[in-house]
Amino acid sequence: MQHVSEILDFFPPDSIKFLLVSLFALLIGMEQHRHHINEPDESLFGTDRTFTLIGILGYVLYIINPYSLIAFLGGGIIISALLAIYYYQKIQVYKKFGMTTLVIALITYCLTPLIYKQSNWLVILVLVTVLVITEIKEKLFNISKKFNDSEFITLAKFLAVAGVILPLLPDTPISTEINISPYRFWLAIVAVSCISYVSYLLKKFVFPNSGILLTGILGGLYSSTATTIILARKSKELNESNKIATAIVLATTMMYLRIFLLALFFNETIAYKLVPSFLVFIGVSLLLVFYFYKFYHPKKHDTSGQITIESHSNPLEFKTALVFAGLFILFGLITGMVNSNYGTAGVNVLSFVVGVTDIDPFILNLFQSKWDFENTVLIAAVLNAITSNNLLKMIYGISFGNKSIRIPLIISFGILIVLGLLLSFLVTF
Structure with a gap:
């Protein structure tokens, strides 16, 4: 040079x-x-x-x-x-x-x-x-032919949420009980909506005819739990057991990426401390995906492999945003109360409980919180919430899916659950 x-x-x-x-x-x-x-x-x-x-x-x-x-x-x-x-x-x-x-x-x-x-x-x-x-x-x-009447309205909503409302909100805590400012609260909605919106655009305009595996990847960016339910139900129609099971595990793999991106945006220190655990999760998940895709081949009745995720039609739906906002405030209040009364032990227990709901509001509260949590407590809480959410997804997959996907789901999620508990224990102690 x-x-x-x-x-x-x-x-x-x-x-x-x-x-x-x-x-x-x-x-x-x-x-x-x-x-x-x-x-x-x-x-x-x-x-x-x-x-x-x-x-x-x-x-x-x-x-x-x-x-x-x-x-x-x-x-x-x-x-x-x-x-x-x-x-x-x-x-x-x-x-x-x-x-x-x-x-x-x-x-x-x-x-x-x-x-x-x-x-x-x-x-x-x-x-x-x-x-x-x-x-x-x-x-x-x-691409323009794929746009429907509501497409630009959806884009306008996202631009208004991210570019108009967000800058106008104050960055001071709402109250002593809700130790989150309106700006930080709305920023959480924008961050989650952004990832969901990107996933939606990829699904509709870049990969409109995506197969089962790609559906799991794109759906996992949007919601691994919703994707698990839909893929499990589709397993009764398609009976592509190896593809369905691996797609569900891939959706969970993308959950780790989504949570890392949120952590990187809101709490860079925690994001980098989560990297070792998430690399282990992703590595094990990909090994499971490879194994069941290559070696698990029960009898097939349909090989079409085309799936549509109906719940992914509008990532900025008002009801979805309202539910997220309600859960965000609720978890903020509960986390503050549990921390005041029971300390870090109570937060660890709470992190297991929230896994049966949408874990993003709880995790974003942790990433943005002004509570005096040590980094190890925050990391353990994130890992615990992920572990309980994986347990929930395993139950959903077994309940809604074909019998042929039960074995790979039990094995895959069982390994991920044990791994999550082990990593949480190592982080804490």
């Missing part, structure tokens, strides 16, 4: 910027040529040379007077006028209304001030975005 820097020092800075403008403009022109290669040349505004010359023109007019920018702005007006004339003729002759090429031409003209005034990473990001957006036209069109 030092030798490269020394070589570049021999060249005037303006010459390097000129080469960058020419190169980037040429790349954009080549991409346009490739993108419109099947169209007649007379219908095009321009391709390789035209876009390169537009970039060079922008450079020349900018460098003439980079302070007042009169020449550059005048050239921009002329280029815009020419593009408007071309667009009018395009509509009249070819009856085509697309103007992507015209906008890209204007971006090409603006490369010079961008290179002079902004960081290199931003310039490259603009170039990459232009090239990618142009090339994925068909994919974007296919």
Whole structure:
């Protein structure tokens, strides 16, 4: 890198910027040529040379007077006028209304001030975005067809929850009993909703026809408990026992990742202290997944392998958020009372009890709490809540699923439960 820097020092800075403008403009022109290669040349505004010359023109007019920018702005007006004339003729002759090429031409003209005034990473990001957006036209069109009437309302809800309501809330505790501020309370809702929303988008737009295993992975990011129930019920229809069982274990594996991400966001110290335990959980889970997927093959009656998770239809549903908010406040009150009356022993017992509900509100209370808990107490409580939740999922899987998935679920969750108790004991003592 030092030798490269020394070589570049021999060249005037303006010459390097000129080469960058020419190169980037040429790349954009080549991409346009490739993108419109099947169209007649007379219908095009321009391709390789035209876009390169537009970039060079922008450079020349900018460098003439980079302070007042009169020449550059005048050239921009002329280029815009020419593009408007071309667009009018395009509509009249070819009856085509697309103007992507015209906008890209204007971006090409603006490369010079961008290179002079902004960081290199931003310039490259603009170039990459232009090239990618142009090339994925068909994919974007296919994605837009998947949007329903409520899709943008869901997006608007998320933006309002994260970008409008959250910044307006005060960051002072609600009361001595509820030692959490409205800001921290709402931040917990935003964090959980964000992970759920990403999982929802992946399921609907990236992997719409996901098979059983991928369903377990994506569903685990949303809710491993809900995914376990749905997959277990589907086992009676599909009878893909090895896939169903491994998908349920995969959903639980993703639970560890989700909890780690929440910990990393709210309590970085605890997040890193959870890493050794979570690595053990994930490693053992993946070994179980591999074993049952490869070697557990009961008789099959259906091999379609397509599953739809109905409960994953709207990650920002008002009722879901309301239940989460209620549980968050409830666990905040209960945890404070238990800590005051019974100390850390009571918190450990409570962590086992909450496993039969949604553990995220309880765990987020721990991550954000201002109680004087030692880190070992917080880590043990998280591990205990996970362990009891795994017990609940095992019961759900056995109760709702086909008999053929009981053995792998009992073995898998049994190992994870024992492992959770062992890790909690080691952390505490």
